[in-house]
Amino acid sequence: xxxxxxxxxxxxxxxxxxxxxxxxxxxxxxxxxxxxxxxxxxxxxxxxxxxxxxxxxxxxxxxxxxxxxxxxxxxxxxxxxxxxxxxxxxxxxxxxxxxxxxxxxxxxxxxxxxxxxxxxxxxxxxxxxxxxxxxxxxxxxxxxxxxxxxxxxxxxxxxxxxxxxxxxxxxxxxxxxxxxxxxxxxxxxxxxxxxxxxxxxxxxxxxxxxxxxxxxxxxxxxxxxxxxxxxxxxxxxxxxxxxxxxxxxxxxxxxxxxxxxxxxxxxxxxxxxxxxxxxxxxxxxxxxxxxxxxxxxxxxxxxxxxxxxxxxxxxxxxxxxxxxxxxxxxxxxxxxxxxxxxxxxxxxxxxxxxxxxxxxxxxxxxxxxxxxxxxxxxxxxxxxxxxxxxxxxxxxxxxxxxxxxxxxxxxxxxxxxxxxxxxxxxxxxxxxxxxxxxxxxxxxxxxxxxxxxxxxxxxxxxxxxxxxxxxxxxxxxxxxxxxxxxxxxxxxxxxxxxxxxxxxxxxxxxxxxxxxxxxxxxxxxxxxxxx
Numbered sequence: 116x117x118x119x120x121x122x123x124x125x126x127x128x129x130x131x132x133x134x135x136x137x138x139x140x141x142x143x144x145x146x147x148x149x150x151x152x153x154x155x156x157x158x159x160x161x162x163x164x165x166x167x168x169x170x171x172x173x174x175x176x177x178x179x180x181x182x183x184x185x186x187x188x189x190x191x192x193x194x195x196x197x198x199x200x201x202x203x204x205x206x207x208x209x210x211x212x213x214x215x216x217x218x219x220x221x222x223x224x225x226x227x228x229x230x231x232x233x234x235x236x237x238x239x240x241x242x243x244x245x246x247x248x249x250x251x252x253x254x255x256x257x258x259x260x261x262x263x264x265x266x267x268x269x270x271x272x273x274x275x276x277x278x279x280x281x282x283x284x285x286x287x288x289x290x291x292x293x294x295x296x297x298x299x300x301x302x303x304x305x306x307x308x309x310x311x312x313x314x315x316x317x318x319x320x321x322x323x324x325x326x327x328x329x330x331x332x333x334x335x336x337x338x339x340x341x342x343x344x345x346x347x348x349x350x351x352x353x354x355x356x357x358x359x360x361x362x363x364x365x366x367x368x369x370x371x372x373x374x375x376x377x378x379x380x381x382x383x384x385x386x387x388x389x390x391x392x393x394x395x396x397x398x399x400x401x402x403x404x405x406x407x408x409x410x411x412x413x414x415x416x417x418x419x420x421x422x423x424x425x426x427x428x429x430x431x432x433x434x435x436x437x438x439x440x441x442x443x444x445x446x447x448x449x450x451x452x453x454x455x456x457x458x459x460x461x462x463x464x465x466x467x468x469x470x471x472x473x474x475x476x477x478x479x480x481x482x483x484x485x486x487x488x489x490x491x492x493x494x495x496x497x498x499x500x501x502x503x504x505x506x507x508x509x510x511x512x513x514x515x516x517x518x519x520x521x522x523x524x525x526x527x528x529x530x531x532x533x534x535x536x537x538x539x540x541x542x543x544x545x546x547x548x549x550x551x552x553x554x555x556x557x558x559x560x561x562x563x564x565x566x567x568x569x570x571x572x573x574x575x576x577x578x579x580x581x582x583x584x585x586x587x588x589x590x591x592x593x594x595x596x597x598x599x600x601x602x603x604x605x606x607x608x609x610x611x612x613x614x615x616x617x618x619x620x621x622x623x624x625x626x627x628x629x630x631x632x633x634x635x636x637x638x639x640x641x642x643x644x645x646x
Contacts, residue, residue, distance in 0.1 A: 411464035554556035
């Protein structure tokens with residue numbers, strides 16, 4: 116038995132030594148790769164796929180459903196910070212029906228069906244009012260949950276106490292609502308108005324001014340109607356516009372200086388003073404056509420010229436004797452010569468008449484300040500930042516300030532005033548801020564990708580195996596053909612000595628002694644024993 120094992124071992128070693136490195140690698144790698152592919156395929160095909168059974172649950176509801184599933188021995192998993200519970204895909208529909216039949220999940224809220232099940236003659240007015248208020252809050256919350264963008268809602272209503280007397284003035288109710296909104300969802304003013312009217316019309320004597328609506332991020336949803344649009348709504352829009360202007364200028368400066376110094380070497384802060392006063396006016400201007408001579412354009416010219424030359428008639432009558440005569444003035448005198456000339460010129464000129472209806476812009480930037488902190492190339496050595504680079508930054512900021520601020524023709528900013536609105540500081544940054552837009556989401560490959568990949572790997576391995584097998588068979592046929600040609604072409608030498616029987620036995624014994632010394636020793640012992 117031992118000799119057979121050694122024989123097989125010797126043959127196996129000789130066969131392994133006769134193989135090429137590529138064949139050795141194939142013999143070792145193929146079984147390992149095949150086992151790996153089979154293991155991955157079995158893992159993914161036998162893995163249980165969990166899908167959501169319920170979503171947007173409260174912690175109490177999640178705990179109740181988890182306890183019920185564990186008592187039944189059903190595999191489950193809690194996800195989304197305890198708001199979602201997952202179960203195997205094949206039992207989702209069955210579990211939803213069974214749990215609904217058992218009244219699970221039980222949120223603890225009271226709806227209108229509670230009165231039909233638990234109302235009785237022993238219920239007091241206070242208990243009835245409390246249950247009615249609770250059911251109203253629950254129904255309002257359920258209505259809001261059905262609105263797009265709202266995951267959950269909590270409603271708190273404060274009802275006024277009824278007066279004892281009829282003449283008592285009726286007080287108003289109030290409501291506070293907290294919405295759990297979907298991340299990134301934006302409500303328009305029409306949706307907010309609908310929420311306010313939904314609550315106001317559901318509760319008697321509840322005006323919209325007594326309603327407060329906010330979300331989980333403490334962001335208020337204010338109602339901007341015709342009554343309060345000129346108040347809070349305008350102020351909110353002005354503040355939002357101010358933030359947008361500052362953000363836009365800050366983004367531009369950050370991008371420009373970040374390209375120059377590096378995105379993590381610059382921090383920019385922008386503050387503005389916005390003038391939201393609006394002005395509508397009409398201007399009627401009259402200006403000369405020729406501003407240098409302050410003259411208008413001639414539209415019509417009329418010239419009149421009169422001349423006279425001749426002798427005059429002699430005066431007659433008695434000197435100063437008539438009733439209408441001038442005393443001491445002779446009524447009759449001597450004749451004389453005379454000339455007469457009259458020149459009259461009428462020129463009509465027109466001027467530029469300009470009528471302007473001016474509507475001022477909705478806002479003006481009255482003042483602007485830019486604060487910039489930069490980090491030197493060597494944070495420990497502020498002097499490593501060249502002075503010319505610092506001056507370039509100040510000139511860039513000065514240009515931005517001068518072009519952004521609203522300046523009158525007679526009120527332009529001087530260089531000193533521009534420098535007062537710019538602050539450039541060289542500091543060592545101890546921390547780096549990372550924007551939320553820089554976060555990257557990792558993609559999860561679906562199961563079918565792995566299955567297709569495993570099939571492709573198996574096919575490639577099969578093709579390689581067939582290729583090498585065919586090549587090996589081809590090499591074997593070529594070797595056989597070569598051996599046959601050598602066998603038939605071999606001509607024994609006539610000078611070769613013909614071996615005798617004793618010579619053949621001697622060579623066999625020598626070969627046996629070399630290859631199998633133990634068998635040779637046994638043969639010798641048997642011969643000695645026979646003798």
